[in-house]
Amino acid sequence: MLPVIQSHRVPFIAAIVLSFVSLVFQVLVPNMLANDITNTFVKHVAALHTDVIFVVIVGVLAGVTGIVSRQYLFYTAYNVEADLRSLIYQHLTWLSFSFYDRVQSGQLISRANSDIRSVQMYSIFAPLIIVQCLIGVVAFCFMLSINWALALIAMIVMPILYFVGIKMRRVMFPISWITQARLAEVATVVDENVNGVRVVKSFAQEEAEIDRLADAAEGVAWAYIKDANIRAIWSPWVQNLPQLGLALVLLCGGWMVLHGDLQYPEILAFSLYLLMLQAPFMMLGQLVMMGQRAKASAGRIFDLLDVRGAIDFNHLNFTYDNGAEILKDFDAHIKPGETVALVGRTGSGKSTVARLMTRFYDVTGGDIEIDGHDIRDVTLTSLRENVGVVLDEPFLFSISIRDNIAYGRPDASIEEIQAAARAANADEFIVRLPEGYDTVIGERGYTLSGGQRQRIAIARTLLLNPPILILDDATSAIDVHVESGIYKALRELLTQRTTIVIAHRISTIALASRVLLIDEGRVLADGTHEDLLANVPLYSEILAQATNEGSS
């Protein structure tokens, strides 16, 4: 999301700077006018036409910078919107049919559209409103410098204006929300009728469908009329309160002029500044509301775009084709970014869990969810892009090491490949091979040891950079010394991603903040390494066994 805005930062920053410049010019005008009037009519020290020329020049500058800044702003706004749109639609094409079976596509499209719109509005207009508010502060300073008492009197209505603005939006918000929902309903009916036109016709349901659309359309009309009513009731308040402020300024200011405490041109400057203050006060409330709405929308767009990596295993049951039940009511929940170790006796079903995560097999009961999406609802391509698995006996192709590492991302540069190899502690042995990264592996090529193959497999998965990483005994053939080097590199990488490590060695388990002890296809215990060590006899038993095997 941020990259989207960042890629348009030049026109965006230009727009903000120009709008600030424009507003500064605008703020200068009232003060200049007041001075001019004083100099020409009160003190008779300056010629009217030179003053007027200056005011016109500053006014024109304010206008031109205002126009250009607005052009840049809308240019950025609509380009950001277009980018978000294509990102989202790209994402939607990744989702599988079963997802579309469950979600009404009309709702989906309309929701995506309005979410994009509100985020776009906020990210673009919030900075602008802030600039406006800054200008308001400057204008108020000018007012204070002219006459502080009058400035305070003029401000009396502003808090009222602010609260009326908030109140109005509070009344309007539910209605605008209802309007969005009803528009989505109309979109759904239209969508269903276009896509299901054959069914509608073959069951002679045209009349019923037309009625359905009419109902939905009436619903939209009702919402719009309500919206207009509320606006009609509230806008006169918002529009006329500032006039009340002006009247107060004229009354008190006039009185001050009569008593010689104020020059009459200053009343003019004052009134103009007061008008400038109106917008910031009205917008402040709007900013808060827009912010709330944009936050909700951004959350939904993030949901749609980014895999954060929460994994829920909801009461899984799983049986291989031969009929033996391997997982029985396996229930575990992993938070985004967490590193969890799966520990269990051999044959307890650990690797089976890894295979289910990438849908090499499908569960026979319960479901696996990533960020709340059933993994059967996403396409295999996107699932495997997001879940990287390194198996204990990795398969390598009879091609060069470089191509093996880049297998999932053929476009990767050699630098990226080397970086991944370094993180997997593979770089050091690769560069010592006769042909380095171009060494061909396999039957007629160079034979790698089990540990070297595992390191290449780890590099291959790291290059893909998946948000969810599963290491299934991925370092079992690597000696403890090299393994600790790999884990040192992994520790840095693991902080940003959800990781499941399946391991026997304490050194590997120590990577995880939580251990799930698996026995007979279910989670027997769930806690920190120390917890389990102290309280679960089976756990220390398994670790002792692993240590014995390792040392023998």
Ligand SMILES: Nc1ncnc2c1ncn2[C@@H]1O[C@H](COP(=O)(O)OP(=O)(O)OP(=O)(O)O)[C@@H](O)[C@H]1O
């Ligand atoms: N393709 C398969 N078809 C039938 N049964 C299988 C299949 N793969 C594994 N199993 C059985 O499922 C059970 C769990 O296997 P799994 O590979 O998940 O164990 P594990 O916990 O990873 O063990 P290890 O620690 O030895 O790797 C075992 O009893 C195994 O025999």
Ligand SMILES: [Mg+2]
């Ligand atoms: Mg296994």
